[in-house]
Amino acid sequence: MSNERTFRILIIHLNEGRGEVVSFGECDRMGGGSGLAAALYDAYGLHHEKAHHPDQPLIFAIGPLTGYFPLMSKVVCGFKSPYHDQYAESHAGGRMALALRFAGFDAIVIRGRAAAPSCIVVGSHRLQVDDVHHLWGVNVFTTGKLLRKMYSGHSGHRSILRIGPAGENGIAFGSINVDTCRHFGRLGAGSVMGGKNLKAIVLQGDETIALPEGKTYAKLFRAIYEDVTSTPQMRKYHDLGTPENLLPLNERKSLPWRNLQQTSDPGIEGISGERFAEELLLRQTACAGCPVGCIHMGMLRERFGDEHEYQYRQVSYDYEPIFAMGSMLGVTRAGEVLALLDEVERVGMDVMSTGVSLAWATEALEKGIIGPDETLASLAFGKTAAYIEAIHHLGGACNDFYRLLGQGTLVAAKHYGGEDYACVLGQEMAGYATGEVFFVAQSLGFRHSHLDTGGYSYDLKHDDKDLEKAVRFLIEDERDRCLLNSMVSCLFARGVYKTELLAEALASIGYKKLAGDLEGLAARVQEARWQQRLKTGFDPSAIKIPKRFKEVVTSKGSIDAAYLNALREAYAKEIVALAGGVPTPAKADVS
Ligand code: SF4
Numbered sequence: 001m002s003n004e005r006t007f008r009i010l011i012i013h014l015n016e017g018r019g020e021v022v023s024f025g026e027c028d029r030m031g032g033g034s035g036l037a038a039a040l041y042d043a044y045g046l047h048h049e050k051a052h053h054p055d056q057p058l059i060f061a062i063g064p065l066t067g068y069f070p071l072m073s074k075v076v077c078g079f080k081s082p083y084h085d086q087y088a089e090s091h092a093g094g095r096m097a098l099a100l101r102f103a104g105f106d107a108i109v110i111r112g113r114a115a116a117p118s119c120i121v122v123g124s125h126r127l128q129v130d131d132v133h134h135l136w137g138v139n140v141f142t143t144g145k146l147l148r149k150m151y152s153g154h155s156g157h158r159s160i161l162r163i164g165p166a167g168e169n170g171i172a173f174g175s176i177n178v179d180t181c182r183h184f185g186r187l188g189a190g191s192v193m194g195g196k197n198l199k200a201i202v203l204q205g206d207e208t209i210a211l212p213e214g215k216t217y218a219k220l221f222r223a224i225y226e227d228v229t230s231t232p233q234m235r236k237y238h239d240l241g242t243p244e245n246l247l248p249l250n251e252r253k254s255l256p257w258r259n260l261q262q263t264s265d266p267g268i269e270g271i272s273g274e275r276f277a278e279e280l281l282l283r284q285t286a287c288a289g290c291p292v293g294c295i296h297m298g299m300l301r302e303r304f305g306d307e308h309e310y311q312y313r314q315v316s317y318d319y320e321p322i323f324a325m326g327s328m329l330g331v332t333r334a335g336e337v338l339a340l341l342d343e344v345e346r347v348g349m350d351v352m353s354t355g356v357s358l359a360w361a362t363e364a365l366e367k368g369i370i371g372p373d374e375t376l377a378s379l380a381f382g383k384t385a386a387y388i389e390a391i392h393h394l395g396g397a398c399n400d401f402y403r404l405l406g407q408g409t410l411v412a413a414k415h416y417g418g419e420d421y422a423c424v425l426g427q428e429m430a431g432y433a434t435g436e437v438f439f440v441a442q443s444l445g446f447r448h449s450h451l452d453t454g455g456y457s458y459d460l461k462h463d464d465k466d467l468e469k470a471v472r473f474l475i476e477d478e479r480d481r482c483l484l485n486s487m488v489s490c491l492f493a494r495g496v497y498k499t500e501l502l503a504e505a506l507a508s509i510g511y512k513k514l515a516g517d518l519e520g521l522a523a524r525v526q527e528a529r530w531q532q533r534l535k536t537g538f539d540p541s542a543i544k545i546p547k548r549f550k551e552v553v554t555s556k557g558s559i560d561a562a563y564l565n566a567l568r569e570a571y572a573k574e575i576v577a578l579a580g581g582v583p584t585p586a587k588a589d590v591s
Helices: 031-044 094-104 140-150 189-195 213-232 232-238 242-251 264-269 273-279 319-325 332-348 353-368 384-395 400-405 411-418 436-444 454-460 467-485 499-508 519-533 561-578
Strands: 007-013 018-024 059-061 074-080 089-090 106-113 118-123 126-131 156-163 177-179 182-183 197-203 283-286 296-303 310-317
Touching: 007 031, 007 118, 007 182, 007 499, 018 031, 018 156, 031 059, 031 074, 031 106, 031 467, 031 519, 059 189, 074 094, 074 189, 089 177, 089 519, 106 319, 140 156, 140 177, 140 197, 140 332, 140 411, 177 189, 189 197, 189 384, 213 232, 213 499, 273 283, 273 296, 273 319, 273 332, 296 332, 310 319, 310 332, 319 332, 319 353, 332 353, 332 384, 353 384, 353 411, 384 400, 400 411, 436 454, 436 467, 436 561, 454 467, 467 499, 467 519, 467 561, 499 519, 519 561
Parallel strands: 007 106, 118 197
Antiparallel strands: 007 018, 059 074, 059 106, 074 089, 089 182, 118 126, 156 177, 156 197, 177 182, 283 296, 296 310
16 A cells, blocks of 8 residues: 555455455545544445345455554454444454555455355465365364465465354354464454355465665664563563453452452462463464564463373463453363363354353353253353353354354343343453443443453543543543554554654655644544444444443442443443434445
8 A cells, every 4th residue: 555545455256256456545534444444344334234244344454554663463354243233343463464465455355255165365466265165164273274284385474364163153253263363353253254154364465565765764663663672561561461460450359250240359369460471371472563472372281092191282361361261250270261262262252252151151050040951061150161061052052042142141141031240341341340431431432342442441540430531531542542543553552652653654654644644534533433333223322231330349449330320321422423423223225
């Protein structure tokens, strides 16, 4: 994209097995990433058709700085989510962003449904849609191994995306595995691939890009590189990584335990970041283009064959996955958490939705709302073997109960009862029981993600209950992140890539006009994303926060239900205003 002012997009028509390259939009208006994905969905999306309509687009977009600066390593996936049937975004790292850049595209849009289970292969001068029916039903690990053999070559800038059985079976939180240890995890992009009969995507970044001549770019690159490799903030992500937060959040009574029945527990000693590092950490690795390396790989030791034979597997871990498979399920041994993470990976599901939905199922079983005929496995907090069994049942949608649970915890709770203790904030909660601002932020946030805004850290830093200030924070913090998400930077670098530095970086590679309009860009991207949500049926005023969240006690005390409700209402109004008007009721698209 670098020197053109339109985006270069590859549109793939899966049903016809062909593609076309189009010039699209204006780089100076939408930047890339989130802004580009929203603009593409507006142009190609079927706003009022179901998520699984074959012509719904599956979009992958990078940004103008991808390939030019460190930590510009993420890809934005835009799609209509099978979880809530509205427009959604999911972000992932790995090698995909650089592979797309070196293949010469700003985005790929996949439309239609293949006649047989397929793998798309994309290079700068290559597009194939191969029949891979022999991979259908095969788990994520074996699929990856076979794909690496089938499509060897360009391994440096090659990226491999694949889904597991969960995506094939329409689980609403089926994920896309990217290069083994990164994911488009939340809100079901993997099931969109499954609905398209698309098992895998292989991207071959087989071209080079010309770097700007002169000293300005090289000097700026060096300065940014120094910054991201020397600041303590970034070193923290490399050392213990995000699991460093487990102990302090447990201490602050903000770590959800056993379906959020507690917010702190002495069992934390067994699953702290320090425990993982001491007992299981093998190495750190990184997304392509990142010198930080925050991806922590743990060693899982498994017995097989006779009593004295073992195999070793590498499993990535982070704060949120440890919350989901550890504290939320009452599992207090680090090695067992790794074993659960490995199983979720194999089946191909979002780890947070999996953990939170199984935590609800455990409490529902304890309370007698469901029985063993439903759960099949003897679910009980802390019982790892039962959860391993349940993960397979869930990913395989093996009975009516798991089929419903696989559409989201609230869907199952509406059917069986137990909505009060379904830990759902727009989607299954992330691991932050910090207070009112986070609960509202995730419930109403654009991606229902802990990364939409820093709501959890706002809770930890503020004791006041200033409604106006909190809503202003949510709007402004989201807008700042929209800017980074349009570049598309890793959000861990948000302390480094301030607006002025982004402007300098853009100007150094030729985007002078965009560099002078970053506040305008952030506002346009924020508005465009919310417009897509509301056009696809999101009504923020209809979101409810389950009773369990109002029963939470943190180190600041009990949740203030009146403040929570007032905040929810005020933020909902601001979101509607941001999108430019009232949500439109869902109706059929008129062709
Ligand atoms: S800090 Fe971590 S997630 Fe971010 S780009 Fe680097 S390795 Fe990837």
